[in-house]
Amino acid sequence: MRRVQPDIVGCEPPPPATRRADRSPISRRMSAASSGSVRELTALLSALRRARHHDPAHAAQLHARLIVSARPHSHSHSHLNPHPHPVLLTQLVSLYAAGGRLADALRTFRAHLPAANHRTYEALVSAVARPRPGLAFALFSAACRSGPHPSPHLVSAALAACAAGLPPHCAHQVHACAAKAVHPRDAFVHTGLVHAYAKAGDMAASRKVFDGMPCRTTASWNALLVGYARNKMCVEAMEVFREMAWQGPELLPDQVSVSGVLSACSWEGNVDFGRQVHACAAKLGLELGAVCVSNGLLDMYTRCGCSREALVLFDAMECRDVVTWNVVICACIRESRFREACMLFQCMVRDGVLPDDVSFATALQASVCMLSWALGASIHASVIKTGFMDSDGIASSLITMYSKCGSLGDAIRAFEAAEDRLCVMSWTAMITALQQNGHGVQAVDMFEKMLEHGIPPDHITFVSVLSSCSHSGLVEQGRRYFSLMTQVHKITPSTEHYACMVDMFGRAGLLSEAKRFIDQMGVKPDASVLGALLSACMNCRDLEMAEKVAKELFVIEPGNTGNYVLLANIYASHGRLEEAKEVRRWMMFQELRKEKGHSLVNSENQTSML
Secondary structure, three states: OOOOOOOOOOOOOOOHHHHHHOOOHHHHHHHHOOOOOHHHHHHHHHHHHHOOOOOHHHHHHHHHHHHHHOOOOOOOOOOOOOOOOHHHHHHHHHHHHHOOOHHHHHHHHHHOHHHOOHHHHHHHHHHHOOOOHHHHHHHHHHHHHHOOOOOHHHHHHHHHHHHOOOOHHHHHHHHHHHHHHOOOOOHHHHHHHHHHHHHOOOHHHHHHHHHOOOOOOHHHHHHHHHHHHHOOOHHHHHHHHHHHHOOOOOOOOOHHHHHHHHHHHHHHOOHHHHHHHHHHHHHOOOOOOOHHHHHHHHHHHHHOOOHHHHHHHHHHOOOOOHHHHHHHHHHHHHOOOHHHHHHHHHHHHHOOOOOOHHHHHHHHHHHHHOOOHHHHHHHHHHHHHHOOOOOHHHHHHHHHHHHHOOOHHHHHHHHHHOHHHOOHHHHHHHHHHHHHOOOHHHHHHHHHHHHHOOOOOOHHHHHHHHHHHHHHOOHHHHHHHHHHHHHHOOOOOOHHHHHHHHHHHHHOOOHHHHHHHHHOOOOOOOHHHHHHHHHHHHHHOOHHHHHHHHHHHHHHOOOOHHHHHHHHHHHHHOOOHHHHHHHHHHHHHOOOOOOOOOOEEEEOOEEEEO
């Protein structure tokens, strides 16, 4: 009677009850396999890869069996080879990778590196290209050093890694290898090159590869067109679409082409070309047949201010996904139709479309603009129910909503509820909330706590903390934070940062230091910096400098009534009433009116302006 070799898992076979319960076809084939031949084990590995669901232990069992039953490539039975056959190693690496076990795939590859061939490298580079592009490129380089020219499949996998976020020089290196190893008429690899260069931002190289292709497919045209659109080269993207449409019936634009050129029309604001694309999509049956095209048309019309056409299209759409609703809600917010945005959000929920993090963030923005604490709190409850509290943008949106609705306590509680998983946006939102509600010292303390947690601040964070220092009289800390921003975090100061520093010096009565700081900026001061300096002149009662700064401001922004009013007040504070009246007469001559302040009162879901 033939004895069947037991499965090897760890040190002991599984208990009898477990073996009896596992009666899947894969398990039966593994139990019946006895010869351990390359053909038999390859068939088992292939069956495991094709199976939708399999026990992760099966891969480990086969791995152990490969080592035990491995033989040298000469098929001599005199001794065991510690490495499996290259075909089996490739199948095993692919099996681990397909199951999401990249660490096991890499460990297996390194343990049996002498048995690896170009197919093994192809399998591994393809598996790690997107999650770990740097490692994929290193493996590709190792494959090029260890053997002959790389195969087209290996080059394509390396190009996918380049497109996943590697710098342009990586794509150039892969291109150099592809020039020797890939046939010039291989459209698949050359399309990958066009895409990789475009993702790296090198559109000149992308266009050069495209122009040199003797065989261009729809995917090739799409790679170039989408590359131009993503790099905000909108005119070039529209020109590529026009060229593609001229190629004839054998090369028709598809939904990727139409979606890409519509995004270019949106950024460029070219609604006329967008209407031509709309007509083309209708002829191709893509207007309502592809949701991504319909969403692109909606976005294009709303961004170009064509609300009527967008509404007609929205009503005609039979299939609306969450992106569709997000587009129209964002359009309402852009046009200050906040109540309508909230109504659309509620309609989306009633239609059974599950909101995503973008939906919740835009709805929270609408509640902020309406100063509706009740609406924001109800959205907060929905966020908790649907499990979107882990989203980076949701916590910051909640903090901003509560703080701008006057409920700083709720903002702090929202911050503390998500403190373990907060990102820089949430910390910045909390610092800004404290600063805008008059708690500058606490905002600075929160910034210090952020640094202790190892969260690197961004340029917006520094605007908030510098403003906090300005309003709290913390001059030395403001100096230190500005130096921290420029020297440690290597953030180039913007005019907002400069304006905060000038305002800080002015509030502290250090007008000469504020002027010296502006002279050392290295860039020409804009209206925000000069406006802060004019306010500093008011605080320090320096009329001579105020007149010089005001003249510059009147040239830069002649329609800003605040500058005229501030200069008139400076004249009045010095007893120069005639000059103050002259400034106000000049305002009247230019038909400038000081905007009146107002308050919004929310009562019983009704917002009133006073």
